[in-house]
Amino acid sequence: MRYVKPLSLFHDLVKSNVETQGRLLGLDVGEKYVGLAVSDPRNKTASPLSVLIRKQSNIDLMISDFQSLISELSLVGFVVGDTSNKIQGYGNTGQVMLFIDDLCKTGKLECLKYTYWDERFSSKSVDFLLNPLDLHPVMAKTIVDKFAAVGILQGYLDYFNRQMKLEAAG
Template sequence: MQYVKPLHLFQNLVKSNASQGGRLLGLDVGDKYVGLAVSDLDNKIASPLSVLVRKKTNIDLVAHDFQSLISELSLVGFVVGYPFDRQRLAPDATQVKLFIDDLSETGKLDGLKFTFWDERFTSKNVELLIKPLSLHPVLAKTVVDKFAAVQILQ
C-alpha cells in the first residue's frame, strides 16, 4: 500500500476514470469494527457498504476481504478516516495508523494507493442523526460505522 496526499489520489482517479474507471473505498477504523463505504462509478456519491470485524488476529482475513472488494468493485484506492489533531497525537490516530501498517505488512494490497481524510465528528454526527430511531445498540453501532465511512468518503 502506498500513501498519497488526497489531491494526488483524486488526480490519479480522474486520469484513470477517463481510461479505465475505478472507485474509492472509505474506511472508518474503530476499536472493534471497520465501517466501509464505496463511491459510485462516477465517484460523486458515496454509499454505505458493510462493516468488517476487526481483531488483531484477523488482519490477513481483513486483507483478503479487501482483495475481494478491490476486484469485485473495481477499487483503485482507499480513503481512510484519520482524527487529525494539531495539538497532540490522539489515541484513535495511533489505532488507525497501526491498522493501516498491519494491513500493508500483509503484502496483499501492494500497489494500492490510500490517503487519510479528517474524520473528526463523523461518528458523532451519525449518532445524533439516528438517536431518534431508538435502534438496538448492535444495529446502531453498525449503522454508525457504515455512515461514518460514507461521510469520510463523501
C-alpha cells in the same frame, strides 16, 4: 499499499481513462469495527457498504475481504478517516495508523493507494441522527460505522470534485 497525498489520489483518478476509472473505498477505523463505504464509478457519491470486525487475529480474513472488494468493485484506493488535526483528547490516530501498518505489512494490497481524510465528528453526526430511533446497540453501532465511512468518503469526494470545477473554471 502506498500512501499518497489526498490531492494526488484524486488527480490520479481523474487522469485515468473514464472507462477504466476505479472507485474508492472509505474506511472508518475503530477499535472493534471498520466501517466501509464505496464511491460510485464516477467518484461523485459515497454509499454505505458493510462493517468488518477488526482483530489482530483476523487480519488475513480482512485482507481476503478487501481483495474480493478490489476485484468486484474495481477499487483503486482507500480514503481512511483520521483525526491527524485532532482536538486535545479526541481521536484515534494511533489505532488508525496501526491498522494501516498491519494491512501494509501483509504485502497483499500492493495495487492500492491510500490517503487520510479528516473524520472529526463523522461518527458523532451519525450518532445524533440515529439517537431518536432507539435501535439495539449492536445495530446502531454497525449503522454508525458504515455511515461514518460514508461521511468520510463523501467529504473527500465533495472537496476534490469542487476543486476540479474551480480549476476548470479558473
